[in-house]
Amino acid sequence: MTRLIAMRIATVLPVLLVVATIVFVLLRLSPGDPAQVLAGENATPEALSNIRQELGLDRSLPVQYVTWLVEMAHGNFGTSVLSRVPVLTLIRDRLEPTMVLALSAIVITVLLAVPLGALAAWRHNSWIDRGVMVLSVIGFSVPAFVIGYVLILLLAVKTDLFPVQGYVSPLSDPVAAARHLFLPSVTLALVFMALIARVTRSSVLEVLGEDFVRTARAKGNRPTRVLWRHVLPNAAVPIITVIGLGLALLISGVVVTESVFNIPGVGRLTIDAILARDYPVVQGLMLFFASIFIGVNLLIDIAYVIVDPRIRY
Numbered sequence: 001m002t003r004l005i006a007m008r009i010a011t012v013l014p015v016l017l018v019v020a021t022i023v024f025v026l027l028r029l030s031p032g033d034p035a036q037v038l039a040g041e042n043a044t045p046e047a048l049s050n051i052r053q054e055l056g057l058d059r060s061l062p063v064q065y066v067t068w069l070v071e072m073a074h075g076n077f078g079t080s081v082l083s084r085v086p087v088l089t090l091i092r093d094r095l096e097p098t099m100v101l102a103l104s105a106i107v108i109t110v111l112l113a114v115p116l117g118a119l120a121a122w123r124h125n126s127w128i129d130r131g132v133m134v135l136s137v138i139g140f141s142v143p144a145f146v147i148g149y150v151l152i153l154l155l156a157v158k159t160d161l162f163p164v165q166g167y168v169s170p171l172s173d174p175v176a177a178a179r180h181l182f183l184p185s186v187t188l189a190l191v192f193m194a195l196i197a198r199v200t201r202s203s204v205l206e207v208l209g210e211d212f213v214r215t216a217r218a219k220g221n222r223p224t225r226v227l228w229r230h231v232l233p234n235a236a237v238p239i240i241t242v243i244g245l246g247l248a249l250l251i252s253g254v255v256v257t258e259s260v261f262n263i264p265g266v267g268r269l270t271i272d273a274i275l276a277r278d279y280p281v282v283q284g285l286m287l288f289f290a291s292i293f294i295g296v297n298l299l300i301d302i303a304y305v306i307v308d309p310r311i312r313y
Contacts, residue, residue, distance in 0.1 A: 081279065100181065106243070109192045162180075167264060
């Protein structure tokens with residue numbers, strides 16, 4: 001396991017360097033001028049020149065790129081063009097709503113999708129199996145913002161059961177936090193339930209055909225015991241993979257959901273930074289999202305070894 005972790009950590013810096021380069025190039029090639037955003041449309045050329053000089057935008061692209069890399073190596077991800085707040089501080093202040101929303105959604109997803117997928121495989125070709133597959137297709141097909149607006153219409157506007165938007169920290173008021181998080185969490189969960197349920201079904205179906213499952217049945221074990229004690233543990237590797245990647249995608253992919261429900265998380269920060277051409281914030285966020293994916297993949301690899309000791313690297 002030590003060798004595995006060392007190998008994975010060795011790949012972190014090259015991947016982050018590639019991500020940083022791509023983000024830097026794409027931002028500089030896209031239209032727009034941060035100096036113009038700061039100064040306003042009626043700014044004089046002298047004012048624009050002063051702002052560009054202050055932000056370092058008057059330097060050549062290679063110089064800007066190298067300077068940025070050197071600053072990051074020293075732990076300085078830059079300062080927001082608009083708010084003049086360090087990028088890491090902005091991400092830290094916005095991280096709690098996103099993490100709470102993502103964790104809530106993944107808990108709902110796992111508690112519902114894994115049993116549904118396992119049940120669909122156990123009752124293969126039954127009406128339960130077909131029903132789960134229909135729901136999965138719907139979950140894949142309908143965009144998250146459509147699900148969000150439908151839930152708002154049904155459960156917030158017409159029935160007034162839940163708030164339409166906003167965020168309350170669980171540390172300050174757990175009950176109010178749960179009410180505010182319910183709709184966005186369910187919105188995200190419905191999208192990822194489709195993926196996890198399908199993967200669980202496929203993995204369980206594959207294991208059900210193994211000899212040890214027939215042996216367990218022949219010994220007189222109850223069907224539920226065979227499913228939960230013998231089948232699911234041996235079908236866990238692809239399920240763990242999808243759940244881990246789902247958590248990473250939830251953290252980095254809540255942009256639309258946070259916008260629909262007006263949650264002040266990392267997703268909203270990303271949209272605001274892109275619209276404002278806030279280069280340092282966008283670059284810092286992209287590296288943050290890349291780091292999340294790398295970290296989750298490392299944890300998944302370690303989980304492989306724990307779940308199946310036969311795996312060796």
